[in-house]
Amino acid sequence: MNQSDFSLKGFFLLLYYWLCLGFFLGTLTLMGPVRWLANFSRANGWSDPGEKALVFLFIGILIVVSFLCARLFSRITASTGGKIGKAGLPAGSLLVFAVSLWFWMNPKLMIDGGMKESSASSAGIEFVFGPYPDEAKLAELRKEGYTAVISLLSPAVVPFEPALISREEAAAKEAGIALIGIPMLPWVSDNNQVGDRLKELMDKGAGRYYVHCYLGKDRVNVFKKILGSVSKDVKLTSLQAESLRTLYDIKKFERGGISVLAENVFFIPYPTDEEFFGYILNGSVKTVVSLLDPEDKEDLPWITKERTIAAQHKLALVNYSWKTLSKAGKNEAMKELMKLERPIAIHAFNSSAPECSDFIESYGRAKAGKN
Numbered sequence: 001m002n003q004s005d006f007s008l009k010g011f012f013l014l015l016y017y018w019l020c021l022g023f024f025l026g027t028l029t030l031m032g033p034v035r036w037l038a039n040f041s042r043a044n045g046w047s048d049p050g051e052k053a054l055v056f057l058f059i060g061i062l063i064v065v066s067f068l069c070a071r072l073f074s075r076i077t078a079s080t081g082g083k084i085g086k087a088g089l090p091a092g093s094l095l096v097f098a099v100s101l102w103f104w105m106n107p108k109l110m111i112d113g114g115m116k117e118s119s120a121s122s123a124g125i126e127f128v129f130g131p132y133p134d135e136a137k138l139a140e141l142r143k144e145g146y147t148a149v150i151s152l153l154s155p156a157v158v159p160f161e162p163a164l165i166s167r168e169e170a171a172a173k174e175a176g177i178a179l180i181g182i183p184m185l186p187w188v189s190d191n192n193q194v195g196d197r198l199k200e201l202m203d204k205g206a207g208r209y210y211v212h213c214y215l216g217k218d219r220v221n222v223f224k225k226i227l228g229s230v231s232k233d234v235k236l237t238s239l240q241a242e243s244l245r246t247l248y249d250i251k252k253f254e255r256g257g258i259s260v261l262a263e264n265v266f267f268i269p270y271p272t273d274e275e276f277f278g279y280i281l282n283g284s285v286k287t288v289v290s291l292l293d294p295e296d297k298e299d300l301p302w303i304t305k306e307r308t309i310a311a312q313h314k315l316a317l318v319n320y321s322w323k324t325l326s327k328a329g330k331n332e333a334m335k336e337l338m339k340l341e342r343p344i345a346i347h348a349f350n351s352s353a354p355e356c357s358d359f360i361e362s363y364g365r366a367k368a369g370k371n
Helices: 008-043 048-079 083-104 135-143 160-175 193-203 218-230 273-280 300-312 327-337 354-367
Strands: 118-122 125-130 148-151 178-181 207-212 235-237 259-262 265-268 287-290 316-319 344-347
Touching: 008 048, 008 083, 048 083, 125 218, 135 160, 148 160, 160 178, 193 218, 207 218, 259 354, 265 354, 287 300, 300 316, 327 354
Parallel strands: 125 207, 148 178, 148 207, 265 344, 287 316, 287 344
Antiparallel strands: 118 125, 118 235, 259 265
8 A cells, every 4th residue: 555545635535536436336336237136136026135135245346346446546646647647537537426416316317218107186186197307397297287296305315306306496486387395205104294285285176286206106106095095086097007016016025925815815924114115005905904913012013003004094904813813713804804905915924923824724715615
């Protein structure tokens, strides 16, 4: 290691290169191998821990490679003569950083070519759903007579969404269209305000709104689900199937495998927050059945959490304490379960819980009419 590596100037130069090159290489990694890996793993039913382990491996390799590149660039800069020579690599690194930042600041580059808009209407109010609108899209919405644009972006999703929010505010003002912010996070517990804001909008009467998040996927689908709970008259049209994930699209959750017991009847482990958001609360599940025991101190916190989630999102939730039910109680519970609205997601805590195999066997007998 050269003496220049230990100087204050050398230290800050190393950090500068590490930031610029790390951001650039990180963008390439996320849009290349990580994106491919995520699509491949979800299509083949990999577990979340397995997918995350490989993603973290990519991140670890990225950190090491970007550091080594930054160190090499620092040494080259320190040993190069002349002002022009010394400025060449820093300027080039800043350029690739700027290009990467520009890429992330343009969501349309992330949008799938086949993605289509969808819409919902209720009592004279229409909601059209899609991805982040650029200046041209906002001007188009204004010409088409939209009442306002509803943005689900959140300033808490840094570093990109705060900048995108500011950009959209300026562009909407320029286009002459109202912009309404209803921030949603891609996690379960921070979206309590959405239902109240929707009621306020619907109380104003007729209107046409364009609703978007970043790509028009998970948050938009949860918004649709909340909309359906606010108004029973909502009619969805042109639902974009490619963005609506269902339990048919995945074979495992983080806590275990997923089994299809019948058409639109799934046996799953207790979902993580991300799994709730992406597969349960997006409107693809109508009823959740919990087999956890309210009298069990370990089960109770999970039951309480799920009840809160279900209440917030107007999701039907039924609880059968399968471990404590008698044979007659299980038979009666199964009769009730067969009448529940589908699609149904049934869960214990994990797929290896003792009550899982007993429940699945009982369901099979009930389905065959043998109980």
